[in-house]
Amino acid sequence: MAKSSFSKVDEYGFERGDDFNYEAYEEFMSEYLPVLARRSRKWARLMINPNSLKRGPLVKRYMRKGVPAEHRAEVWLWASGATQLREKMGPNLYRELLNETHDNEVVSSIRVDLPRTFPDNIFFNQSDQCEQRNQLFRVLCAYAHHNKRVGYCQGLNYIAGLLLLVTKSEENSFWLLKILVEQILPDYYGPTMEGVVVDIDVLGELVRLKAPAIHRQVSDLGLPWPVVTTKWFICLFAEVLPVETVLRIWDCLFYEGSKIIFRVCLTLIKNQTNSLLTCEDFGSLASAFKSLSNDSSTLHCHLFMKNIFQVPGPLPTSTIIRLREKISQERHKS
Amino acid sequence: MANRGGAAQRPNSQTQGKICQFKLVLLGESAVGKSSLVLRFVKGQFHEYQESTIGAAFLTQTVCLEDTTVKFEIWDTAGQERYHSLAPMYYRGAQAAIIVYDITNMDSFGRAKVWVKELQRQASPNIVIALAGNKADLANSRAVECDEAQAYADENGLLFMETSAKTAKNVNEIFLAIAKKLPKNEQVSGAGSANQGRRLVESDSSAKTAGNCCK
Ligand SMILES: Nc1nc2c(ncn2[C@@H]2O[C@H](COP(=O)(O)OP(=O)(O)OP(=O)(O)O)[C@@H](O)[C@H]2O)c(=O)[nH]1
Ligand SMILES: [Mg+2]
Numbered sequence: 001m002a003k004s005s006f007s008k009v010d011e012y013g014f015e016r017g018d019d020f021n022y023e024a025y026e027e028f029m030s031e032y033l034p035v036l037a038r039r040s041r042k043w044a045r046l047m048i049n050p051n052s053l054k055r056g057p058l059v060k061r062y063m064r065k066g067v068p069a070e071h072r073a074e075v076w077l078w079a080s081g082a083t084q085l086r087e088k089m090g091p092n093l094y095r096e097l098l099n100e101t102h103d104n105e106v107v108s109s110i111r112v113d114l115p116r117t118f119p120d121n122i123f124f125n126q127s128d129q130c131e132q133r134n135q136l137f138r139v140l141c142a143y144a145h146h147n148k149r150v151g152y153c154q155g156l157n158y159i160a161g162l163l164l165l166v167t168k169s170e171e172n173s174f175w176l177l178k179i180l181v182e183q184i185l186p187d188y189y190g191p192t193m194e195g196v197v198v199d200i201d202v203l204g205e206l207v208r209l210k211a212p213a214i215h216r217q218v219s220d221l222g223l224p225w226p227v228v229t230t231k232w233f234i235c236l237f238a239e240v241l242p243v244e245t246v247l248r249i250w251d252c253l254f255y256e257g258s259k260i261i262f263r264v265c266l267t268l269i270k271n272q273t274n275s276l277l278t279c280e281d282f283g284s285l286a287s288a289f290k291s292l293s294n295d296s297s298t299l300h301c302h303l304f305m306k307n308i309f310q311v312p313g314p315l316p317t318s319t320i321i322r323l324r325e326k327i328s329q330e331r332h333k334s
Numbered sequence: 335m336a337n338r339g340g341a342a343q344r345p346n347s348q349t350q351g352k353i354c355q356f357k358l359v360l361l362g363e364s365a366v367g368k369s370s371l372v373l374r375f376v377k378g379q380f381h382e383y384q385e386s387t388i389g390a391a392f393l394t395q396t397v398c399l400e401d402t403t404v405k406f407e408i409w410d411t412a413g414q415e416r417y418h419s420l421a422p423m424y425y426r427g428a429q430a431a432i433i434v435y436d437i438t439n440m441d442s443f444g445r446a447k448v449w450v451k452e453l454q455r456q457a458s459p460n461i462v463i464a465l466a467g468n469k470a471d472l473a474n475s476r477a478v479e480c481d482e483a484q485a486y487a488d489e490n491g492l493l494f495m496e497t498s499a500k501t502a503k504n505v506n507e508i509f510l511a512i513a514k515k516l517p518k519n520e521q522v523s524g525a526g527s528a529n530q531g532r533r534l535v536e537s538d539s540s541a542k543t544a545g546n547c548c549k
Contacts, residue, residue, distance in 0.1 A: 158388075193417070226420055235388055239388070290392060
């Protein structure tokens with residue numbers, strides 16, 4: 001890891017662009033490496049006996065402080081309930097799905113997106129026949145076949161792609177994808193993407209409650225919330241925030257559920273209150289939203305993750321549930 | 335927002351002319367090359383493997399006409415069918431649209447026609463619509479005849495060009511043709527309230543660096 005901070009490719013295989021700020025990154029890593037080392041020691045003790053992992057305050061705190069890369073796959077499978085689900089549904093499900101005949105149209109739309117998924121990642125961009133790309137193809141086809149209502153929704157390619165980079169196992173990626181789509185997130189990827197549309201409005205409502213000045217600014221300049229936040233929800237911040245930050249978010253997402261997404265959104269927005277409030281027109285506001293994710297605060301993932309539990313203030317699950325219900329009722333009335 | 339129903343004078347502008355700002359949306363099936371056209375127009379680049387767009391992307395670019403500088407606020411949307419329900423948000427209040435299809439893919443032309451109908455019904459009545467038959471460099475595998483698309487465009491009062499984001503063919507030209515056709519002075523009534531020929535606020539840097547102006 002230390003070596004990769006000087007390399008042109010990061011530890012997950014993403015090529016660093018010409019505009020990559022090595023200096024800022026080195027500064028960040030000099031703080032983050034000791035953190036990683038400490039977390040790694042702590043988790044190593046916990047993982048001596050993985051069967052003893054139990055939900056509770058200790059593990060919750062550990063998840064929030066980050067799961068070390070070497071344990072991430074295993075911990076995600078456990079925390080999300082994917083392991084149990086797999087036992088319940090039969091451990092051979094994935095293999096069986098691969099052997100079935102898949103819908104041609106779905107398969108071809110997946111195929112179109114393969115070279116368009118992480119074209120800046122060396123594991124995915126080497127050749128048409130590279131192994132990761134084939135794995136991504138199989139995971140997406142198997143899932144589309146398994147859940148015909150969802151089928152293939154653009155955006156799932158990035159999620160499955162990142163799952164593959166972390167777990168290095170197509171089967172584990174399949175189960176984590178299934179858990180995300182069907183249990184952790186409310187109908188984000190169905191035929192009308194109802195869940196995303198509702199959650200974007202929930203976010204708008206939360207911003208109104210927690211950052212009223214920004215909410216006023218956004219409505220005054222006529223910028224619809226979905227315009228700037230759709231990708232945040234659909235990609236779960238993949239391709240939006242730095243990859244290490246995304247994985248830290250997912251650590252919490254798998255353990256605590258979709259509420260985390262709102263915490264991240266609210267933190268991103270509140271962190272940039274000043275730059276958002278100084279915009280004078282629609283175009284500059286849209287650009288300001290676009291640059292939220294490039295701000296150096298998002299690179300400093302450890303601090304960023306600490307902030308998501310402080311900056312937005314209290315966010316009870318019951319509030320989210322109530323807002324989701326209210327908004328979807330209103331949608332169906334109109 | 336100040337809306338003076340037209341462009342504001344910017345005294346120090348190189349062209350000494352008016353500056354107008356317009357909202358333009360790109361629509362069309364997934365992978366026809368919407369993002370690639372925008373990338374070519376705004377940055378002069380082409381990526382063999384352009385990432386699929388999720389939600390939408392926002393960019394700006396300026397073109398210079400004789401006495402007017404036209405600044406486009408460009409919304410590049412996601413093409414997959416299930417993102418359709420989000421589309422009205424992007425074309426609402428747009429003064430211009432480019433509907434893109436892939437000349438090697440007949441289905442994408444059919445989808446383009448559906449977009450044209452939807453815009454004619456739902457978008458601002460004065461919206462300027464251009465039809466782009468993209469991937470013109472792949473004429474060997476052509477599935478949509480140029481004449482057929484031209485005839486369809488004529489019937490529907492659309493601008494039409496075959497383009498190639500890869501070779502840059504007709505990319506600047508199609509944006510320029512739209513810029514020329516857009517009304518620069520009179521008040522236009524549209525679905526969006528605050529965005530007809532808006533006054534340009536000089537706070538956006540993305541257009542300045544692009545340097546694609548006045549070719
Ligand atoms: N040969 C050729 N290929 C092109 C051209 N324009 C785009 N492509 C390729 O077609 C693929 C899709 O292009 P995009 O620009 O991502 O298409 P899109 O319409 O934005 O797709 P979505 O974002 O999924 O809606 C990419 O791999 C491009 O490299 C072109 O003019 N010629
Ligand atoms: Mg695109």
